[in-house]
């Protein structure tokens with residue numbers, strides 16, 4: 001397929017749909033019409049299918065490897081990005097998020113923005129915001145049509161913040177790097193982040209009253225708290241769990257009351273295999289520290305014998 005006479009500069013990390021929107025604009029046709037005329041299937045391109053992405057790369061003159069790198073690939077209810085897998089329900093959706101500073105400089109949507117737990121742009125230290133909310137799958141990616149309605153004035157942007165330790169680790173892994181050498185690197189990436197989030201929430205609940213919901217600009221905080229508690233590996237994590245337990249309530253209160261969402265995440269009847277290493281750590285901890293008896297259940301499994309030892313022996 002020949003390259004179009006009016007091609008465009010690549011934007012690092014841009015998705016194929018965003019590139020298609022820009023390409024349609026310089027060729028003065030609506031995006032839907034453009035894709036139809038070029039014989040590129042809309043759903044194939046939205047799903048990031050190899051053939052559709054290659055076709056677009058060839059038309060635009062953008063290197064295909066670069067375009068694939070920025071385009072999440074959806075298949076069988078899962079999304080793949082930089083070798084990592086996420087449940088499709090956790091990626092993208094009607095709310096399209098992005099960094100307003102990036103868009104001011106380079107008007108394209110980055111593939112990293114719709115991924116779960118991505119809350120900040122490390123280049124501008126700017127929290128991501130919801131850019132627009134659109135039901136139609138094609139329209140929501142049509143960045144050149146949406147951008148004129150977006151307020152890109154500096155005063156309309158959220159306050160910058162430094163990326164947290166969790167943010168830096170997470171973004172590093174999404175870039176395909178493992179410079180951090182963290183205990184969590186041995187586990188599934190998304191499962192690790194889920195664990196950090198719920199562990200952090202449980203820890204925060206010891207200091208922030210339950211009625212006080214976290215503000216939008218505090219949403220990054222729990223995952224970072226959990227991440228820091230995991231930094232020392234499994235042994236330090238067991239101590240952290242014991243500390244939490246001391247702070248959270250009386251021993252006669254059940255594990256669910258103490259660990260809240262963390263308990264629910266790991267107690268799910270069909271706990272995904274990616275979360276099982278964390279399930280096993282919490283189960284061992286509960287078995288050792290709660291006054292349980294045969295007949296009780298811990299995270300969906302029956303207790304076979306009494307194992308409980310005192311918390312103070314662990315701390």
Ligand SMILES: [Zn+2]
Pocket residue numbers: 099100101102103121122123124126
């Ligand atoms: Zn940015």
